[in-house]
Amino acid sequence: MTYDDEAEPETSVVFSGARGAARRASGGQNASPNGQVLTRPRPEAAAVSAQAARAALGGLTAPRKTLPPSLFYDEEGCRLFYEITKLPEYYLTRTEFRLLETTAPEVTSLLPAGATLVEYGASDETKAEILLRQTNPAGEPDGEPNGDSVFRSYIPIDVAAPALRAIRDRLADRRPGLTVIPVTADFMRPIALPARRSESALMGFFPGSTIGNLEPGPAVAFLRRARLTLHPEGWPRSEAAHPVRFLLGFDTCRDPARLLPAYDDPAGVTARFNRNLLARLNREAGGTFDPDDFAHRAVWNEAESRIEMHLVSRSARTVMLAGQKIGFARGETIHTENSYKYAPERMRAMVEAAGWSRQRAWTDPDGLFALWLLA
Numbered sequence: 001m002t003y004d005d006e007a008e009p010e011t012s013v014v015f016s017g018a019r020g021a022a023r024r025a026s027g028g029q030n031a032s033p034n035g036q037v038l039t040r041p042r043p044e045a046a047a048v049s050a051q052a053a054r055a056a057l058g059g060l061t062a063p064r065k066t067l068p069p070s071l072f073y074d075e076e077g078c079r080l081f082y083e084i085t086k087l088p089e090y091y092l093t094r095t096e097f098r099l100l101e102t103t104a105p106e107v108t109s110l111l112p113a114g115a116t117l118v119e120y121g122a123s124d125e126t127k128a129e130i131l132l133r134q135t136n137p138a139g140e141p142d143g144e145p146n147g148d149s150v151f152r153s154y155i156p157i158d159v160a161a162p163a164l165r166a167i168r169d170r171l172a173d174r175r176p177g178l179t180v181i182p183v184t185a186d187f188m189r190p191i192a193l194p195a196r197r198s199e200s201a202l203m204g205f206f207p208g209s210t211i212g213n214l215e216p217g218p219a220v221a222f223l224r225r226a227r228l229t230l231h232p233e234g235w236p237r238s239e240a241a242h243p244v245r246f247l248l249g250f251d252t253c254r255d256p257a258r259l260l261p262a263y264d265d266p267a268g269v270t271a272r273f274n275r276n277l278l279a280r281l282n283r284e285a286g287g288t289f290d291p292d293d294f295a296h297r298a299v300w301n302e303a304e305s306r307i308e309m310h311l312v313s314r315s316a317r318t319v320m321l322a323g324q325k326i327g328f329a330r331g332e333t334i335h336t337e338n339s340y341k342y343a344p345e346r347m348r349a350m351v352e353a354a355g356w357s358r359q360r361a362w363t364d365p366d367g368l369f370a371l372w373l374l375a
């Protein structure tokens with residue numbers, strides 16, 4: 001494997017103790033009123049890591065203030081994001097679930113039985129499970145450990161080890177035949193997949209429009225790195241018999257009339273989600289922010305094709321963070337998130353620049369969301 005980063009892969013592998021593992025009966029699914037299963041809040045470590053605190057400080061002392069969106073997802077942030085996914089204005093999550101439900105049989109019909117699913121940024125397994133429960137009608141019902149399911153193994157990758165343990169425990173209960181191999185890692189860094197035996201195919205999975213949070217350059221670098229990870233040394237033994245695929249979900253809606261309410265909802269949930277960043281820095285990094293003194297603002301940046309979220313200081317003030325003074329002018333903003341929305345032609349150029357080719361493409365009836373199968 002070649003990596004564009006000199007550092008060692010930051011990977012730890014926890015093998016699934018499928019039988020003896022503590023079973024958690026509490027992992028009930030969260031269902032929306034229309035029966036769609038939505039994403040679940042993830043547990044998170046208690047403190048901002050030193051590295052994250054440094055990143056926050058760096059962003060807040062730059063001439064144009066920023067905070068990394070990865071800081072959104074502490075326990076409260078995960079709870080608020082889950083609330084966002086249920087808002088009528090936030091169409092993304094439910095659109096993707098519906099699209100996955102309708103396309104999963106076709107996606108998996110293109111794979112041989114005995115495949116491995118590798119999910120990047122797996123905060124929970126609800127989207128993966130739509131794929132994991134698919135059986136291949138053409139495949140032989142041949143006593144595979146996961147019944148005649150297409151997937152025999154699942155490798156969820158995430159930075160949050162507790163979330164991965166919860167995934168493993170829930171799946172041990174629900175899908176005892178499935179081998180689950182959690183990998184605790186930051187998917188923006190090189191990842192070495194654990195050695196596996198006898199899988200028939202590999203499919204990467206990057207749902208949730210997460211790619212929209214990356215800048216376009218790093219997004220291409222991520223896709224290229226994922227391609228190298230999924231084609232390790234000696235693979236493919238034979239491309240026809242051992243295909244490698246990648247299922248990518250991304251948001252294609254570029255209509256501000258629909259996007260702005262999705263990112264600035266009338267109930268104010270997204271505003272609370274945004275301000276929770278400051279509350280979190282107060283709780284975990286010695287911050288003295290008054291979150292209510294910052295207004296939530298969502299902006300459609302047409303030239304960059306992205307929704308931006310900002311926190312706007314309502315007054316001139318000085319705030320402390322980790323022992324440092326940070327000055328705000330009245331009306332000064334902290335840029336907290338970009339959510340890129342890609343026209344299909346642009347995403348096509350990006351995946352091709354990363355070495356993939358588009359094998360199949362699906363979209364919902366309103367053309368809001370896309371699922372692409374890359375080869």
Ligand code: AVJ
Binds near residue numbers: 208262263338
């Ligand atoms: C989880 C990154 C897909 O960008 O739509 C929701 C996060 N931010 N509302 C998105 C988010 C504001 C979300 N993603």
